[in-house]
Each structure stands twice: as C-alpha cells, then as structure tokens.
Amino acid sequence: MAPVRLRLPASPVESSLEGRAFVFSAFSVAVLAVVLYGEDYVVPIIALAATAIGHVVSYRERAQKRGIRRQVLLAGLVFAALAYFLADSVGAIFGGVLPQANFAILLVAVTSFDLKTRRNCYSSMWISLAILYLAAVYAWDYPFGVLLALWAICLAGFWAASHLRRMEARVTLPTKAVATALGGALALGIVAFFLIPQANLEPSGPVLVSLPNFVGFRGEMENPALPLIQLSGDPSGATSSVDLHYRGRLGNAPVMYVRTGAPAYWRGLVFDKYENGVWTASKHSYTVLQPYVPPRFLPPAPPNNNGTFVQVFRVMRPLPGVISAAYPIQSLYAPVSALREDAYGTFRTPDVLRPGQTYSVVSYLPNITATELSRDPYVFNPPDENQAYLDRGTLSAEARALAERVTHDHSSNQYELVMALTNYLQQNFQYTQQLGHVPAGRDPIDWFLFDVKQGYCEQFATTEVMLLRSLGIPARLATGYSTGDYNPVLDQAVVRERDAHAWVEVWFANHGWVPVDPSPGFPALAATQFPNHWAAAGIARLIPHLTVGAPMAVLGSLGALAAIPVGVAIALLVTLLWAWARTRRRRTAAARATPGESELLRLYERVQRRLGRRRAPPETPLEYFHGRLPSPLPEGERELLGELTEAVNEGAYAGRWPEPSRVRELSKRLS
Amino acid sequence: MIVGKDHVVRLAAAGLVAGGHVLLQDLPGTGKTMLARALATSVGGTFRRIQCTPDLLPSDITGSSVFNQKDLTFEFVAGPIFANFVLADEVNRATPRTQSALLEAMGEGQVTIEGVTRMLGRPFFVIATQNPAEFHGTYPLPESQLDRFILAAEMGPPTNAEAMEVLARREHGDPIAELRSVVSLPDVIELQEGCLRVVAAPAIRTYIVSLMEAVRSRPEIALPASMRSGVYLQRAAQAWALFQGRDFVLPDDVKLLAVPVLAHRLGMRGRAKASDVLQEVVSALPLPPLRQH
Structure with missing residues (x-):
C-alpha cells in the first residue's frame, strides 16, 4: 500500500511588496491596540522592530530555499516564546490576556523571518487578528472599532495586492454607484438616528424640570461619584452617611466600566443604623489585607453555588476608596496601597480610586431562588449579635400597622413575607428622581408612605428595612450601583452616575444576607442570577482571563518561573550553534571559491552601496550599469563601473574571475 | 537592404x-x-x-x-x-x-x-x-x-x-538585384559550430530553468513552454552572444530572446498576450546569485 502523504498544496511565493507592507501594517495595528488598551509596551515594541527586520529579510530572501538552520533557530525561538508565555502567565495575577497577546506578538515576530509564501502572509494576518481579539478584552471605547477597520483594510489590501495583481484583474470602482450607495447610507443613517430613541444619551431629566432640586442643593456635601452618600473625614467612607432629606442630582457620565460574566449589583457601602432620616454604620472596625485577597481569607463559598464569575472594573472618574463588586466575593485583586475589609464585608482603601485604575473581583453566583429561600425559617435574632440590625428607630405606629397589614396573609415563611412587603412597595408607590424635600419635622418614612407616595431608591429601601425590622426580621441598607447598561455580547456594563442605587439586605437563616430591591422597575430578588450561562459554565474557567486568581499564583510560586532562564538558555544555545555552523560554511565556501571571486563581488556590493542604489534581484549587471542611478556619475566612475560590470559578467557567466591584484587595482581606483 | x-x-x-x-x-x-x-x-x-x-x-x-x-x-x-x-x-x-x-x-x-x-x-x-x-x-x-x-x-x-x-x-527598380553574397556557406557552417562553443554557465541554465518555471506558473498560460523551447532559448542566446563578440552567454541575452523564442509557442487563456506576459515574467524574475561558491 502506498504511504498516504498529507500535505497542503504548495502556496505561491509572495512577491508583492505592497502585499507584505499590508501584512506588516495589520500587525502594527494589532500591536497598537495592545499598547493603547493593554498598556503593555516592552514586548510589543521590541517585537514590532524585530518584525520589521523580519519582513525585510523575508522579502529579500523569498526566492531562496529555506535553510534548515534557520528553521531550527526559528523553532527554538518559538519554544522560547512559549516558555516566556508560561512563565508570564503564571506570574500574571491580573489575568492571562496580556501574556497571551505577548505570546502571539512574539510568534508573529519570529515567523516574520519566514514569510515566504502567500500562505505564510495570511497566517501572519490571522495571528494579528487574534492579537486584536485579545486587546479587545481591554478595549473600553469605540475607537477600537477604528483599529478593527484598519485591520480589515489591511487584509483587503493584502488580498488585492496578492491575488488581484497575480490575476491581473483590472479593478475599477464604479464611482457613481459607490457615491449613490454612500449617500443613501448616510441619509438612511441620519433618518435612523433621529427615529431611534437614544435611551442612553437622554439626560435623566430636562434641565428646567430638575431646577427645583437646586433649592435644597448643598454643594459642599454632595459627592459627585457616590451621590447618595455624604462622605466626611476618612475617604474610605468609614464615617459616611446617607441622609434621606436631600440628594444630589445624578448625571449621565460613566463612573466605571465593568467587564463581567454576569450583570449584578455592584455593592459598595452598607449601613445599619438609622436615626432621624440619616443612615450610618455602627461598626467601624476593619482588617487590613494585601492587594490580592485569596479565597482563604474570605467567607466560605455559599452552599450549592452556581460557580464563580469574574468582574474587571475600570474606574472612569475619581471615586472614593470603595471597591464596588458583586457579592459574595470569592477573591479579589485591587492594586491599591492599603486594602481594608470592613465589618460588613465591603472592601475599601484610604486612597481615592483614580480614573484608569482597574481592579478585578471573582464573585460567586449564589444559588438564591424563591424556592430555595422559601425553605428558610424565620430569623428573629440579629446576626453577629448586632442589635442595630433590628433597631426600629423612630418608626411611627402607622407605619408599623401598615407593615402588619400588608404582610398579614403572607407569613407562612420569611421569604413570602419579605416579598409581600417588597411587592407592595413596588406596586403602590411611584419611583421618581424629581422629589422635593422632606418638610421640617416630618419623619421621612411617614412622608414617603403617607404623603407623597413617591420617592427614589433610598426612600424605598429605607422604608422596607424599617418595616422589616418592625416585623422582627434583620435587615440593612446596601448602597452602590445597579448593573448599568449591560451588553451581554461584550460582557460589559457601563455604569453611570445615575446608576447609583440603594437596596435592602435581608438576613435569611441559611443564605445570609440576601439582596432585595423594593424600587419599582427593579427585580425584587436582587441576587445575581444566571444571566450568561456560558460565563458560569465550567469551560469558561479554563480561559485565564475569566479565572483570575489563586491556582495560577500557586503554580508561579512553585517555580514555573524557572522556565524563563531555561528558555533563554535554549534559545542562546541554538543561536550559538547556528552562528558556528554558518561561519564554518562560510569558511569552507571561501576556501573553495576561485581567488578573486569574493573580492570582486564584495567590491561590486560596495560600489552599489556607494552609488546609493542596490541592484534589484531581476536586474542583470549590464542593466544595472545602464540603469538610472540616484545621481549621475562622473565620467571616471562610470568607466570604473563599466569595467567592474564586465568583470562581474565574465566571472559569473564565464567562470573567469579576475586576479585578486586586478580587483585591488579597481578598488584603489574607487577610493 | x-x-x-x-x-x-x-x-x-x-x-x-x-x-x-x-x-x-x-x-x-x-x-x-x-x-x-x-x-x-x-x-x-x-x-x-x-x-x-x-x-x-x-x-x-x-x-x-x-x-x-x-x-x-x-x-x-x-x-x-x-x-x-x-x-x-x-x-x-x-x-x-x-x-x-x-x-x-x-x-x-x-x-x-x-x-x-x-x-x-x-x-x-x-x-x-x-x-x-x-x-x-x-x-x-x-x-x-x-x-x-x-x-x-x-x-x-x-x-x-x-x-x-x-x-x-x-524609385529606380528593386535593389535586391544588386545584392551580393557577403558570407559563404562554409562561413555559415563555421559560425554554427562556433555557436556551439559559446559557454552557457550553470547560472544561465539555472536562470533559464527558473524562467520556464515562472512561465509555467502563470495562470494566463494554458500551454506552457516545452523542454525544446528551453533548449532553443539556450542555443539562440549562444548565437546572440556570438554576434556580440562574446564567448559566453549573459542573462541579458536570455532576457532579450525570451519573447522571440518563447512567445509563439505559448497557448494563452483569454485575451492575454503572450509577449506581454513573458515580458512581465522576465522583468520580475530574480537572477541566480552572482556568487557561485
């Protein structure tokens, strides 16, 4: 039986200079994306320079056979890049994306020395696309699309340069048709722009309508970033409060971008003590932690959880040092100088979070559903022995009666009771952001429940907390941000100022603090659900950028970093071997050459360099002699070049190389 | 004349x-x-x-x-x-x-x-x-x-x-009547024998072979150049070199003769002209390296 040979059909040698320029440009675009978005400079820039050299080498040697030594060297370099990648990714606590991108960039750099055929060029293009894909993980804005478009143009350019030129296709642009199409598309786009409601661009209220808010506006107290919370003293928010009597206006500016596998509430500060319309925290203790918080420092995983998901936050405006994140947290990495965990499980830092800062958090997807919660018994004693969770404050008798009445028929279990109250608030009260002030002397809860019957999230949440406490169920106020504009395709949420939110955390015997949201228009049970099955599925966790954290770091500490010196040593050894083999070959070749050959050819090369134009590969020496030079030659030199050309022709095509003395004579005349 | x-x-x-x-x-x-x-x-x-x-x-x-x-x-x-x-x-x-x-x-x-x-x-x-x-x-x-x-x-x-x-x-008749022979038949035979002694270096052979291959790889060409045409190209280049007073063939000779020797034998697809395609191939084909050792 004849052996079956699996072989790709031969790909033609790529001789199109423009095509190769497009391949290099595509790579440059990809590297630019990594530099801009990944803020990773060293490897991309070195690799870009190497690739430029590689392209020149590949182009000049495209007609030659591939030498075995070079192939071995390139293979060695690929392995070195792999070793570097492994070392880099085990050391990278923040995620494997940049190591992957760097690896792909190094691959392009190495293979750029071997871009012989059209297929090789296409491979380079596809790796560039992969690099762009990786850079997209860090891309937070629309200009990334421009880079993508540039890449596509490079691909089209390469295709045109390579295929069309070969086929001699005459491509002409039907100007009229293109102009009509472009004009039509533009007109359609303008019409569509006006017809489609621009929800995200709408201000939260027309300027005039929101003017009444200005009456009670107390600028010195408003925090533009955490609008609901009044910060005083410690920027970590330890002494902050939520005052129901007023609130600042909320704008549309993005506060942060969140790359996340699941949309969730980004929980910040938690308050448990309510007094005269003001929420404060009763416990001020905290523990100091390192920027990387491994799971062992955090509460155990919730039972029957649905796995974990990763969020990467990118701060867009100066924010107080509160690490907003989905709860419960499995582990987190926040590159700040000091990380503290307060008594409510919120992470803070005394620093201010600056624009551009990122941190990443791994959170559990808790298995909190209506049926699960229905099994939990009533809790009437406060968790952590903290009486504040049951403190009823100055809740009026009317309010208490209302709570009793609403939950009267729904007390078969705690969950049903909580939901009855939540639904009641959601259905009978109106959500508004245009609320006046609480009249002096009136209790804010009574004012909300019985007078205006409308309010914003703090009113709803505060009322629910107090009503639950009046029924003997431990509850507290949680603040932070709602999901924001979540794009499931990009796995990205844009969180704006107006997404600042407040909700309720209710203690359930078997599930701990469960988020509940009484504000109309929000899900009553606010625990993170399964929005994106893929993100929570096991396979996703194999991809490094979805599973930041402990396992990789452990590997790194085990000494996988040793792969770096080993890889470098291998690469060095291979290079040395190659260099040695090359010199040996040169020497033996020089020994075999007829005397005068090397000298003459070297002189010929020198003359070409001096004339400022090298002989093109298809050009014969005679054509070079008659061809155009950058500057006209003086007569003497022209004669010399003529003699040299003749000598080269005689040598190369008649085998009669000149005596070395004759070459020396020519050389002397040159200088 | x-x-x-x-x-x-x-x-x-x-x-x-x-x-x-x-x-x-x-x-x-x-x-x-x-x-x-x-x-x-x-x-x-x-x-x-x-x-x-x-x-x-x-x-x-x-x-x-x-x-x-x-x-x-x-x-x-x-x-x-x-x-x-x-x-x-x-x-x-x-x-x-x-x-x-x-x-x-x-x-x-x-x-x-x-x-x-x-x-x-x-x-x-x-x-x-x-x-x-x-x-x-x-x-x-x-x-x-x-x-x-x-x-x-x-x-x-x-x-x-x-x-x-x-x-x-x-104007006053056909000048061909006045034409006299300038070379004799033995001269021609001698020239033909001299042509065979003109050196076509290995580099020239490499060049001709790569030229044939380049021609064969062009998609416009349905019927590629035969082996005989390669032999003819070398022989014609030798004759041309002889005319130039050289006893060795230069790639310039091959380049110059590629169209006259090859163009009429190529079967073309579509409207492509054989001489144009050949000219293009010749002007893009890299020479073999000058260094032989």
Missing part, C-alpha cells in the same frame, strides 16, 4: 547561426519575404522559394519520382526543399498535410520519399512567413509545429521616415 528593422534582421541571422528555423509573422506587405530573400542572397548558397497555397501538395515540396521513358526507370526529381535556404511564404495558407511535410523536413534535416531517405542541404535554413490567423483562407499552424521554429519575429509597421526611405530606394 531592409530599412529600419535591424533587430528583426539580427534575430533572423541568430536563428540561422543557431541552426534553427525562423518564423516571421505580420501583415502582408511589411517586408517578410524581402527579408528572407535578402538574407538568403547575402549568404549565398542555393535559395528556393515555396509559395504556399491551399492546393500545394507535399510532393510539390519534397519532389517525386518521375518515370523516364528513355531508360524505363523512375528518376527522382528533387523538390524545392533541397536547397540551403528555403523561403516558405505564407506557410499558413498551405493545407495541414503539406505543412506537416515541410515541418517534418525542418525537424529531421532529411526527407524520406518512397522509402529512400535523402539528406537535405547543409546548412539548411527555412524562413517561413505567416499572416495573422484572422485572415481568410488560412490554416493556423498547430502548436506542435510552431514549436519547431527556434524563434518567431514580428516585422512591425515602419515609421514614416523608414517608409520614405523604402520608397526612395524603390
């Missing part, structure tokens, strides 16, 4: 020295026949002309045996092919059968008539002229027969000055 067509004359002479046969193609009245006659006359030797017509028979070319009633034997009467220079005028007007008889003689250097093989003259040189195939009443030569011509040249239209010159020379 021939005004303004030095290059074509040189090509035809190179074909003679290289020991091949030459095909001249162009419109009627551009001087094909005149060139062939002038070449034949200036070399000396016997010259015969075959005017090809559709009713021309193979025996009209090769000759045939005629019954001699005096001594009751068949006597061979040689046809026009038994000459040193044969001008096959308008070869594509002859029927394929006649064409093949002629071309067979060209290929073998001998003819076999009624079982007797007769050698042709030495040197034996055929110049065939051909009108473009679009003209009525023509039988285009098949590719296999085109392949037997070492090179094909086009006369091309004369410039105005050239046309004036032609008219001036013809």
Whole structure:
C-alpha cells in the first residue's frame, strides 16, 4: 500500500511588496491596540522592530530555499516564546490576556523571518487578528472599532495586492454607484438616528424640570461619584452617611466600566443604623489585607453555588476608596496601597480610586431562588449579635400597622413575607428622581408612605428595612450601583452616575444576607442570577482571563518561573550553534571559491552601496550599469563601473574571475 | 537592404547561426519575404522559394519520382526543399498535410520519399512567413509545429521616415538585384559550430530553468513552454552572444530572446498576450546569485 502523504498544496511565493507592507501594517495595528488598551509596551515594541527586520529579510530572501538552520533557530525561538508565555502567565495575577497577546506578538515576530509564501502572509494576518481579539478584552471605547477597520483594510489590501495583481484583474470602482450607495447610507443613517430613541444619551431629566432640586442643593456635601452618600473625614467612607432629606442630582457620565460574566449589583457601602432620616454604620472596625485577597481569607463559598464569575472594573472618574463588586466575593485583586475589609464585608482603601485604575473581583453566583429561600425559617435574632440590625428607630405606629397589614396573609415563611412587603412597595408607590424635600419635622418614612407616595431608591429601601425590622426580621441598607447598561455580547456594563442605587439586605437563616430591591422597575430578588450561562459554565474557567486568581499564583510560586532562564538558555544555545555552523560554511565556501571571486563581488556590493542604489534581484549587471542611478556619475566612475560590470559578467557567466591584484587595482581606483 | 528593422534582421541571422528555423509573422506587405530573400542572397548558397497555397501538395515540396521513358526507370526529381535556404511564404495558407511535410523536413534535416531517405542541404535554413490567423483562407499552424521554429519575429509597421526611405530606394527598380553574397556557406557552417562553443554557465541554465518555471506558473498560460523551447532559448542566446563578440552567454541575452523564442509557442487563456506576459515574467524574475561558491 502506498504511504498516504498529507500535505497542503504548495502556496505561491509572495512577491508583492505592497502585499507584505499590508501584512506588516495589520500587525502594527494589532500591536497598537495592545499598547493603547493593554498598556503593555516592552514586548510589543521590541517585537514590532524585530518584525520589521523580519519582513525585510523575508522579502529579500523569498526566492531562496529555506535553510534548515534557520528553521531550527526559528523553532527554538518559538519554544522560547512559549516558555516566556508560561512563565508570564503564571506570574500574571491580573489575568492571562496580556501574556497571551505577548505570546502571539512574539510568534508573529519570529515567523516574520519566514514569510515566504502567500500562505505564510495570511497566517501572519490571522495571528494579528487574534492579537486584536485579545486587546479587545481591554478595549473600553469605540475607537477600537477604528483599529478593527484598519485591520480589515489591511487584509483587503493584502488580498488585492496578492491575488488581484497575480490575476491581473483590472479593478475599477464604479464611482457613481459607490457615491449613490454612500449617500443613501448616510441619509438612511441620519433618518435612523433621529427615529431611534437614544435611551442612553437622554439626560435623566430636562434641565428646567430638575431646577427645583437646586433649592435644597448643598454643594459642599454632595459627592459627585457616590451621590447618595455624604462622605466626611476618612475617604474610605468609614464615617459616611446617607441622609434621606436631600440628594444630589445624578448625571449621565460613566463612573466605571465593568467587564463581567454576569450583570449584578455592584455593592459598595452598607449601613445599619438609622436615626432621624440619616443612615450610618455602627461598626467601624476593619482588617487590613494585601492587594490580592485569596479565597482563604474570605467567607466560605455559599452552599450549592452556581460557580464563580469574574468582574474587571475600570474606574472612569475619581471615586472614593470603595471597591464596588458583586457579592459574595470569592477573591479579589485591587492594586491599591492599603486594602481594608470592613465589618460588613465591603472592601475599601484610604486612597481615592483614580480614573484608569482597574481592579478585578471573582464573585460567586449564589444559588438564591424563591424556592430555595422559601425553605428558610424565620430569623428573629440579629446576626453577629448586632442589635442595630433590628433597631426600629423612630418608626411611627402607622407605619408599623401598615407593615402588619400588608404582610398579614403572607407569613407562612420569611421569604413570602419579605416579598409581600417588597411587592407592595413596588406596586403602590411611584419611583421618581424629581422629589422635593422632606418638610421640617416630618419623619421621612411617614412622608414617603403617607404623603407623597413617591420617592427614589433610598426612600424605598429605607422604608422596607424599617418595616422589616418592625416585623422582627434583620435587615440593612446596601448602597452602590445597579448593573448599568449591560451588553451581554461584550460582557460589559457601563455604569453611570445615575446608576447609583440603594437596596435592602435581608438576613435569611441559611443564605445570609440576601439582596432585595423594593424600587419599582427593579427585580425584587436582587441576587445575581444566571444571566450568561456560558460565563458560569465550567469551560469558561479554563480561559485565564475569566479565572483570575489563586491556582495560577500557586503554580508561579512553585517555580514555573524557572522556565524563563531555561528558555533563554535554549534559545542562546541554538543561536550559538547556528552562528558556528554558518561561519564554518562560510569558511569552507571561501576556501573553495576561485581567488578573486569574493573580492570582486564584495567590491561590486560596495560600489552599489556607494552609488546609493542596490541592484534589484531581476536586474542583470549590464542593466544595472545602464540603469538610472540616484545621481549621475562622473565620467571616471562610470568607466570604473563599466569595467567592474564586465568583470562581474565574465566571472559569473564565464567562470573567469579576475586576479585578486586586478580587483585591488579597481578598488584603489574607487577610493 | 531592409530599412529600419535591424533587430528583426539580427534575430533572423541568430536563428540561422543557431541552426534553427525562423518564423516571421505580420501583415502582408511589411517586408517578410524581402527579408528572407535578402538574407538568403547575402549568404549565398542555393535559395528556393515555396509559395504556399491551399492546393500545394507535399510532393510539390519534397519532389517525386518521375518515370523516364528513355531508360524505363523512375528518376527522382528533387523538390524545392533541397536547397540551403528555403523561403516558405505564407506557410499558413498551405493545407495541414503539406505543412506537416515541410515541418517534418525542418525537424529531421532529411526527407524520406518512397522509402529512400535523402539528406537535405547543409546548412539548411527555412524562413517561413505567416499572416495573422484572422485572415481568410488560412490554416493556423498547430502548436506542435510552431514549436519547431527556434524563434518567431514580428516585422512591425515602419515609421514614416523608414517608409520614405523604402520608397526612395524603390524609385529606380528593386535593389535586391544588386545584392551580393557577403558570407559563404562554409562561413555559415563555421559560425554554427562556433555557436556551439559559446559557454552557457550553470547560472544561465539555472536562470533559464527558473524562467520556464515562472512561465509555467502563470495562470494566463494554458500551454506552457516545452523542454525544446528551453533548449532553443539556450542555443539562440549562444548565437546572440556570438554576434556580440562574446564567448559566453549573459542573462541579458536570455532576457532579450525570451519573447522571440518563447512567445509563439505559448497557448494563452483569454485575451492575454503572450509577449506581454513573458515580458512581465522576465522583468520580475530574480537572477541566480552572482556568487557561485
């Protein structure tokens, strides 16, 4: 039986200079994306320079056979890049994306020395696309699309340069048709722009309508970033409060971008003590932690959880040092100088979070559903022995009666009771952001429940907390941000100022603090659900950028970093071997050459360099002699070049190389 | 003698020295026949002309045996092919059968008539002229027969000055009558032998082979150049080098002859012109490295 040979059909040698320029440009675009978005400079820039050299080498040697030594060297370099990648990714606590991108960039750099055929060029293009894909993980804005478009143009350019030129296709642009199409598309786009409601661009209220808010506006107290919370003293928010009597206006500016596998509430500060319309925290203790918080420092995983998901936050405006994140947290990495965990499980830092800062958090997807919660018994004693969770404050008798009445028929279990109250608030009260002030002397809860019957999230949440406490169920106020504009395709949420939110955390015997949201228009049970099955599925966790954290770091500490010196040593050894083999070959070749050959050819090369134009590969020496030079030659030199050309022709095509003395004579005349 | 067509004359002479046969193609009245006659006359030797017509028979070319009633034997009467220079005028007007008889003689250097093989003259040189195939009443030569011509040249239209010159020379008669032979037949044979001694270095062979391969890889070409064409290219380049007073072939010679030697044998797809494609291949094909060791 004849052996079956699996072989790709031969790909033609790529001789199109423009095509190769497009391949290099595509790579440059990809590297630019990594530099801009990944803020990773060293490897991309070195690799870009190497690739430029590689392209020149590949182009000049495209007609030659591939030498075995070079192939071995390139293979060695690929392995070195792999070793570097492994070392880099085990050391990278923040995620494997940049190591992957760097690896792909190094691959392009190495293979750029071997871009012989059209297929090789296409491979380079596809790796560039992969690099762009990786850079997209860090891309937070629309200009990334421009880079993508540039890449596509490079691909089209390469295709045109390579295929069309070969086929001699005459491509002409039907100007009229293109102009009509472009004009039509533009007109359609303008019409569509006006017809489609621009929800995200709408201000939260027309300027005039929101003017009444200005009456009670107390600028010195408003925090533009955490609008609901009044910060005083410690920027970590330890002494902050939520005052129901007023609130600042909320704008549309993005506060942060969140790359996340699941949309969730980004929980910040938690308050448990309510007094005269003001929420404060009763416990001020905290523990100091390192920027990387491994799971062992955090509460155990919730039972029957649905796995974990990763969020990467990118701060867009100066924010107080509160690490907003989905709860419960499995582990987190926040590159700040000091990380503290307060008594409510919120992470803070005394620093201010600056624009551009990122941190990443791994959170559990808790298995909190209506049926699960229905099994939990009533809790009437406060968790952590903290009486504040049951403190009823100055809740009026009317309010208490209302709570009793609403939950009267729904007390078969705690969950049903909580939901009855939540639904009641959601259905009978109106959500508004245009609320006046609480009249002096009136209790804010009574004012909300019985007078205006409308309010914003703090009113709803505060009322629910107090009503639950009046029924003997431990509850507290949680603040932070709602999901924001979540794009499931990009796995990205844009969180704006107006997404600042407040909700309720209710203690359930078997599930701990469960988020509940009484504000109309929000899900009553606010625990993170399964929005994106893929993100929570096991396979996703194999991809490094979805599973930041402990396992990789452990590997790194085990000494996988040793792969770096080993890889470098291998690469060095291979290079040395190659260099040695090359010199040996040169020497033996020089020994075999007829005397005068090397000298003459070297002189010929020198003359070409001096004339400022090298002989093109298809050009014969005679054509070079008659061809155009950058500057006209003086007569003497022209004669010399003529003699040299003749000598080269005689040598190369008649085998009669000149005596070395004759070459020396020519050389002397040159200088 | 021939005004303004030095290059074509040189090509035809190179074909003679290289020991091949030459095909001249162009419109009627551009001087094909005149060139062939002038070449034949200036070399000396016997010259015969075959005017090809559709009713021309193979025996009209090769000759045939005629019954001699005096001594009751068949006597061979040689046809026009038994000459040193044969001008096959308008070869594509002859029927394929006649064409093949002629071309067979060209290929073998001998003819076999009624079982007797007769050698042709030495040197034996055929110049065939051909009108473009679009003209009525023509039988285009098949590719296999085109392949037997070492090179094909086009006369091309004369410039105005050239046309004036032609008219001036013809004012008082045909100047071809005054033409004398300048080389003798032994000279031609010596030149042919000298041509074989011209060196074609390994680099030139590499260059020719890579040229053939480059031509073969062009998608516009349906029928690529045969091995024979490579041999002819080398031989023609040797002859050309000899003309230039060199005893070795330069890549420039190969470049210059690539179109005349190869263009007429290539079968093209679509409307591509063989000479354009060849020109493009030649101008993009890298030379083998100058360094041989």
